[in-house]
Amino acid sequence: MTSVAHPSVADRRAKGADARIANPPVNHAGWVPADDRPDPVAMLEEQNVARDQDLVPVRHGRMAVSPFTFYRGAAKIMATDLAATPTAGLDAQLCGDAHLSNFGAFASPERQLLFDLNDFDETLPGPFEYDVKRMAASFTIAARNNGLTPAETREATVSSVRSYRQAMAEFAQMRTLDLWYSHMSEADLRAALGKIQAPADGGKDTAKGKGHKHKTTKESAAQDAVAAKALRRTEKNIQKAHTRDSLQALSKLGEVVGGHYRIVSQPPIVVPARELAATYNLSADDIEQVIRHQFHEYRSTLPEDRRHLLERYEIVDVARKVVGVGSVGTRAYIVLLQGRDEQDPLFLQVKEATRSVLEAHLPKSRFDNPGERVVQGQRAMQAASDIFLGWTKGVQADRYYYWRQLRDMKGSAIVEAMPAFALTFYATVCGWTLARAHARSGDSVAMAEYLGGDDSFEKAVTDFSERYADQNEKDYQQFVGAIKSGRLDAIEAV
Numbered sequence: 001m002t003s004v005a006h007p008s009v010a011d012r013r014a015k016g017a018d019a020r021i022a023n024p025p026v027n028h029a030g031w032v033p034a035d036d037r038p039d040p041v042a043m044l045e046e047q048n049v050a051r052d053q054d055l056v057p058v059r060h061g062r063m064a065v066s067p068f069t070f071y072r073g074a075a076k077i078m079a080t081d082l083a084a085t086p087t088a089g090l091d092a093q094l095c096g097d098a099h100l101s102n103f104g105a106f107a108s109p110e111r112q113l114l115f116d117l118n119d120f121d122e123t124l125p126g127p128f129e130y131d132v133k134r135m136a137a138s139f140t141i142a143a144r145n146n147g148l149t150p151a152e153t154r155e156a157t158v159s160s161v162r163s164y165r166q167a168m169a170e171f172a173q174m175r176t177l178d179l180w181y182s183h184m185s186e187a188d189l190r191a192a193l194g195k196i197q198a199p200a201d202g203g204k205d206t207a208k209g210k211g212h213k214h215k216t217t218k219e220s221a222a223q224d225a226v227a228a229k230a231l232r233r234t235e236k237n238i239q240k241a242h243t244r245d246s247l248q249a250l251s252k253l254g255e256v257v258g259g260h261y262r263i264v265s266q267p268p269i270v271v272p273a274r275e276l277a278a279t280y281n282l283s284a285d286d287i288e289q290v291i292r293h294q295f296h297e298y299r300s301t302l303p304e305d306r307r308h309l310l311e312r313y314e315i316v317d318v319a320r321k322v323v324g325v326g327s328v329g330t331r332a333y334i335v336l337l338q339g340r341d342e343q344d345p346l347f348l349q350v351k352e353a354t355r356s357v358l359e360a361h362l363p364k365s366r367f368d369n370p371g372e373r374v375v376q377g378q379r380a381m382q383a384a385s386d387i388f389l390g391w392t393k394g395v396q397a398d399r400y401y402y403w404r405q406l407r408d409m410k411g412s413a414i415v416e417a418m419p420a421f422a423l424t425f426y427a428t429v430c431g432w433t434l435a436r437a438h439a440r441s442g443d444s445v446a447m448a449e450y451l452g453g454d455d456s457f458e459k460a461v462t463d464f465s466e467r468y469a470d471q472n473e474k475d476y477q478q479f480v481g482a483i484k485s486g487r488l489d490a491i492e493a494v
Helices: 009-022 040-048 056-063 067-072 075-082 128-145 150-172 176-181 186-193 217-243 246-253 284-299 304-310 370-381 420-441 444-451 456-485
Strands: 091-094 103-107 113-117 124-127 254-257 260-263 270-272 314-321 332-338 345-352 390-393 400-405
Touching (some): 040 075, 056 067, 067 128, 067 456, 075 128, 075 456, 091 128, 091 420, 103 217, 113 186, 113 217, 128 150, 128 456, 150 420, 150 456, 176 420, 186 217, 186 420, 246 254, 246 332, 260 270, 260 314, 284 390, 284 400
Antiparallel strands (some): 103 113, 254 260, 270 314, 314 332, 332 345, 390 400
């Protein structure tokens, strides 16, 4: 039996303090790309080799929309850059791709709406700074994409890291179970939203009196209108999340043929299994056998009570469904199941799991099946997880999958529509959420001690983020140039 160490709180604090001395937070500033930095386009091409080739141009088209969408698909590139950055030697379970669009709302098993991380394709244990920098840089890039001023951009970025640091200090004081049960509920979100308003100075940099001016009644009214609109949009998104379930998905993705539901064909985004035989060189009968075998294997990874629940459903149809930005081209499917009757549907999503982009730079996952790596990482980081989370090994070599519900009160923020104050508020929510996720698996006491009580960590990471956003812009321009030159194929607006 492996023994588990239980250091005292004093020892854990000392570990964090020693790390702060050995590698001060200010060391996270001043990032520059390595002289031998790999070609970013070549790294994306490497990922494309194992993907469905008919969808690779769709991936390129989605990434080419803006520097922000490019960043979303460039986790492999950033993982390579992060590998050479300083760390404190304090590990936690990482999301691996903690940009601001990988946070969102979903239902807990008790049918309560929670806000949490919601994408774990790259999850792996590693230095907590990797996730923080991925998150912070995403706010810098998104703020620039939204046309915010440098001061507004900096404030959103700083707020995300400050919130992380302050939340970690709070978690360091909690009892073990209190920390484990911590979560951000719908009520918490509403309470926080009720306290925010647009800044009186309109986001101008008023430090040392610069840029300061009294607002006219007209200007104040305009700011209030922007704030009210942003709050209404957030409230609408929360309400919309409550309507997103399998029955709602059936109305969008299903059609009735011969008196029975099936998944409607919407190529290239949704392609039913009946139309995939040629793509995968399998007959319709072969595809049906594969599906049923995979479903049987998937059920075996669930707890006994969930297996019993799932046995009440039968498979009706399966389709390939394109999702996301960076994951486009990896295999992803939806499975339509039916319970008591045709008005009792259940949609499951089956996503291919590959090796984490972090595994090229950190110790390999202890899970041989990448699908299990994703599931176990998700369970470790989320306050509550989907009751249908499971995994399988595909019938083809080196193909692995994880399963979950397709829609279960899932909702996400429309980042591109956020004004400065709303993005800053969202940054504080994401920072708190990431800290809670890390505190569940990492040493919150040591991490809090390392982060300290001053602003040196957020200043350094903000400096990193600004520099990385500049590099991301250069990578994006190189990527777009590769499309224009014909090196990469792209299909836009899909």
